[in-house]
Amino acid sequence: MDCQSPFDQLIDRRNSQSAKWDGAAEVFGQEDLLPMWVADMDFRPPEAAIRAITARATHGIYGYERKPESLSEAVIDWLKIRHDWVIDPIWLNHSPGVVSGLVSAILALTDPGDRIVIQPPVYPPFYSVVEQNGRVVVTNPLVEANGNYVMNIPELEEIFRSGVKLMVFCSPHNPVGRVWTKKELLALGELIVNYGVTVLSDEIWADLAFHSHQHTPLASLSPGIAERTITFMAPSKTFNLAGLYMSNVIIPNQELRDRFCAQVQRLAQGHLNVFGIVAAEAAYREGKEWLDHLITYLEGNLHYVQEELAKITPKITIVQPEGTYVLWMDCRNLGIPAEELNQFFVRKAGIAFNDGLMFGPMGAGFQRMNIGCPRSLLQEAIERMSKALADY
Numbered sequence: 001m002d003c004q005s006p007f008d009q010l011i012d013r014r015n016s017q018s019a020k021w022d023g024a025a026e027v028f029g030q031e032d033l034l035p036m037w038v039a040d041m042d043f044r045p046p047e048a049a050i051r052a053i054t055a056r057a058t059h060g061i062y063g064y065e066r067k068p069e070s071l072s073e074a075v076i077d078w079l080k081i082r083h084d085w086v087i088d089p090i091w092l093n094h095s096p097g098v099v100s101g102l103v104s105a106i107l108a109l110t111d112p113g114d115r116i117v118i119q120p121p122v123y124p125p126f127y128s129v130v131e132q133n134g135r136v137v138v139t140n141p142l143v144e145a146n147g148n149y150v151m152n153i154p155e156l157e158e159i160f161r162s163g164v165k166l167m168v169f170c171s172p173h174n175p176v177g178r179v180w181t182k183k184e185l186l187a188l189g190e191l192i193v194n195y196g197v198t199v200l201s202d203e204i205w206a207d208l209a210f211h212s213h214q215h216t217p218l219a220s221l222s223p224g225i226a227e228r229t230i231t232f233m234a235p236s237k238t239f240n241l242a243g244l245y246m247s248n249v250i251i252p253n254q255e256l257r258d259r260f261c262a263q264v265q266r267l268a269q270g271h272l273n274v275f276g277i278v279a280a281e282a283a284y285r286e287g288k289e290w291l292d293h294l295i296t297y298l299e300g301n302l303h304y305v306q307e308e309l310a311k312i313t314p315k316i317t318i319v320q321p322e323g324t325y326v327l328w329m330d331c332r333n334l335g336i337p338a339e340e341l342n343q344f345f346v347r348k349a350g351i352a353f354n355d356g357l358m359f360g361p362m363g364a365g366f367q368r369m370n371i372g373c374p375r376s377l378l379q380e381a382i383e384r385m386s387k388a389l390a391d392y
């Protein structure tokens, strides 16, 4: 395979405290797996981020941090340029991770026993942040349509009518890869305004819409929708900085903002990591071109997997994603029982995918494949899958 792109560079991540590479054997029960599970990428971030971290590291003193104005300015400019969303600086808050931010918001805005809506198949912590905090999950499953998924808006309205305070929304959607259209978002927005439901809009994948798709922040649609929305974004997926724990929480409504901030104080979660701060600012300021190239590379990875997989078997199809770097692989036609499917790929192919069942019962027969890696690793995965499927 020609080495034409910086993203083709293979970097050995073993023994680097990587959950994806160093944690796979323990989780899947086998050594030497090709890890295509945890959602981070095997790419270096923009050089500007590495330079900023290196400069901060060589300073040599890592005392308590103070969030600089320049970080807020970088985030605000990014939202304006990349998402056509102008925010007031006072709306912008931070949390270490998006998931820890979701927990703070849930604790701030609901009481034990309250019902919270999610839309499976969905990122597994959407279940756990609700359930582990004594709240109750109410599901509004997505509906399969034309090779992808849509929201079930009439059912959502029924649920809202029955009385819920909060919904956790995934936009773009992990794992199905939808980049919701303005029309779809407006339908959701109308409901949340009419029924007074607050939405925690997890937009961590916002920057990774493919070139032919445009992500729209839910809260950017109207002042009324903004008043009911808390938006979570981060440089973590965008620039592959997840281990630095620096996320953005955007809250236009003052009452919601005060409640969120008070909860963050109670949990003593208001601090950021000095490396996260400098890396985020540098990446937002100087990472645009890197990101455009990354998206092109990811689109190439998607086409590569689709084409090669089609040569091996018609029994596995990829739900056509519109963004993200995770593929929702439909393996239902393989005829392997859903409970055995993940271990089939582990044992026969030596590949660690995320089991579809983690994303809810609708994930039965699916696996999630991470394509945020050099293409040569995808080639290896395809060869391994080909052998496994020929044998079985």
Ligand SMILES: Cc1ncc(COP(=O)(O)O)c(C=O)c1O
Pocket: 039, 096, 097, 098, 099, 100, 123, 170, 174, 202, 204, 234, 236, 242, 247
């Ligand atoms: C939808 C979604 N939200 C949040 C996260 C993780 O966020 P963090 O690591 O900042 O808690 C992920 C990671 O895959 C994700 O897909």
